[in-house]
Amino acid sequence: MHVERIVVIDDEAATRRLMEQTLKKQGYEVLLASNGDEGLRIVMEESPDVTLLDIQLPDTNGIELLQKIRELNSDTVVIMATATDDLKVAVKAMKLGAYDYINKPFHIDDLILTVNKAMDTARLRREVVSLKEERNRNAGIEEIIGVSSHIQGILSMIKKISESEATTILIQGETGTGKELIAKALHYESSRRDRPFMGINCSAVPENLLESELMGHEKGAFTDAKSLRKGLFETADGGTVFLDEIGDMPLQMQTKLLRILGERSFRRVGGTKDINVDLTVISATNKDLSKGVEDGIFRKDLYYRLQVIPIYIKPLRERRDDILPLTKHFINYFNKKFRKCVKSISPETEKLLLEYAWPGNVRELRNVIERVILLGDGDVLTTEPLPAEMTHKGSEGNGMTSYNQTKAAKKLGIGVDALRYRMKKYGFL
Ligand SMILES: Nc1ncnc2c1ncn2[C@@H]1O[C@H](COP(=O)(O)OP(=O)(O)OP(=O)(O)O)[C@@H](O)[C@H]1O
Ligand SMILES: [Mg+2]
CATH class of the missing domain: 3.40.50.2300 (Response regulator)
Incomplete structure (x- = not known):
């Protein structure tokens, strides 16, 4: 006290x-x-x-x-x-x-x-x-777990970037690989740590609102603009803006962003005054932006502008050394959270964890561990409470096809969760 x-x-x-x-x-x-x-x-x-x-x-x-x-x-x-x-x-x-x-x-x-x-x-x-x-403790570099040379390389890159004055970074990687975690570490390791870190999910904001969310608007700029409102770029001044799912940014906004990145200045919607800002801009996407460029939905010049410093995070299945350290990290975390005392992992479970494809990457691993700690008893992590997709490899035995669920979902153009939901609904699981 x-x-x-x-x-x-x-x-x-x-x-x-x-x-x-x-x-x-x-x-x-x-x-x-x-x-x-x-x-x-x-x-x-x-x-x-x-x-x-x-x-x-x-x-x-x-x-x-x-x-x-x-x-x-x-x-x-x-x-x-x-x-x-x-x-x-x-x-x-x-x-x-x-x-x-x-x-x-x-x-x-x-x-x-x-x-x-x-x-x-x-x-x-x-x-x-x-x-x-x-x-700062929860968002720093020490939150990033991984012994693989890939993650170690990313950690040393974060240190170098945060010591430099680098201000435009693009993080790419599949869903759940830790893009947001790394974006926060970049901010909280840098000298900007006491200034704001402000994120926006570009795919979640309706197209007509994105511009005023980012740049703000003057009073009366449009029907609903009852008063002046500062946008993200202005409130984050001195700090970091995190543009998540940048691959989903509408083309028109891409053009505006390109100019802002170049000049570090912009005008509020309906405004006539240039506002200068000092910002680090970190963008992230789980889409292949170069493909977006090929398909004509992402501006090539913006693509190059964003990745002054590119960071690519490999999927978990391509850095399997990280699986067990991450597992232990999440076991400790959920032991504390749920007052459990899992101390070790059975050899069988370890094998399953190491062999599974982890389409949802670290997020999926975290969710699995959360579930098994919550549901399991005793001090050894066993296969029993593991989800079915891990214990029955792929779709063996459910009569769907010879594809595993990830491939099947891809083929159908839906997510694995949606696929599993449908399989359950129609009695395949
Ligand atoms: N190397 C890591 N060490 C510890 N935790 C991690 C690591 N990578 C990811 N995580 C955890 O996994 C979860 C997903 O991470 P995050 O939200 O950063 O992924 P993402 O790449 O932004 O995913 P999405 O593309 O779906 O938005 C978070 O709980 C995060 O803390
Ligand atoms: Mg994310």
Whole structure:
């Protein structure tokens, strides 16, 4: 538990005592200092959430001390106490980063109200810091598991890219190979980590809305544009925009994107002013973009523009070394989540995991492990709770064809899940 701590820096013993008594009753820990030197030392050593700082001190003045506290990069929320009604001093203190001020002599209720408010701010700041830390922990390069030389190569590439000022990256790979995971790692490893990472799925946004989603719109630009709205490019300024499923971007928007990528500037829909942005643009697709170019649905010039730095992630079946490390990683994760204690994998299960084709790649593996941990008992992962497509290889025994399900689904132009749904429905499974 975090103890909420306040330091009172004041040269009058009576004021210190009154503040101490009042604030202790509110449940805060209170530290006292009678001069600037002592106050500064306590701020640095004890990291109080809130500092109550008198403007007039024997060895320094409060404004100078405030400046020192800010230079030392302390997070403490400072409330100034002024004996005069001099608004100018208070305004100056606020400009220098004080949070609020109270006039002396003060009402106890005022003191409590001001300190509680400052403590709320301190609490929020702490929360933001810890959320950011947690997010960085969950989105960094260490989340990417894999021992294959392929994944190791990608990891070292991520490090190199994040140290550079590279700003246009294209990630390609089948569904579930980790494109989004890698896009986030690129952002959170880079110096832009404290700026926004904003993603948009280009295939999920209706064509007529995509432009205003990306570039924003001025008030009245179209019937529904009741007020000015910033788009993704503007809100992510300084950070990273992740354009997912770029292969599905309509041609007209591709043309606009091409210009934005070149100039790093754009106009809101209905706008006349150029807006400059500093952005890293990471695009991803599970489609073959070169084929899209051949078929005339993807602009060739955009294709080249996007892949200043191309990253290709191989399907899991082409880097089978990663299967077991990933399996162990997901076992640990789901053990914790579901309070289970699977410790090992039976040799049979291991063989199945290693031989299966994984059409849904790492996502499928993750889902399978989630299911078996949730449904299974005991501390060994056995074949029993594995899904049927893994234990009956392909479509053997279900009389469909000599194709396995992935091939059959492809032939029918539907997803494997849809195929399995239909097979179940018609009694093949
Ligand atoms: N190398 C990896 N290490 C750990 N987890 C991984 C790895 N690759 C993928 N995953 C996990 O697999 C799941 C799918 O990954 P992700 O969403 O990044 O795939 P994707 O390539 O964007 O897929 P899609 O094309 O379907 O959008 C996520 O839960 C992700 O955390
Ligand atoms: Mg994705």
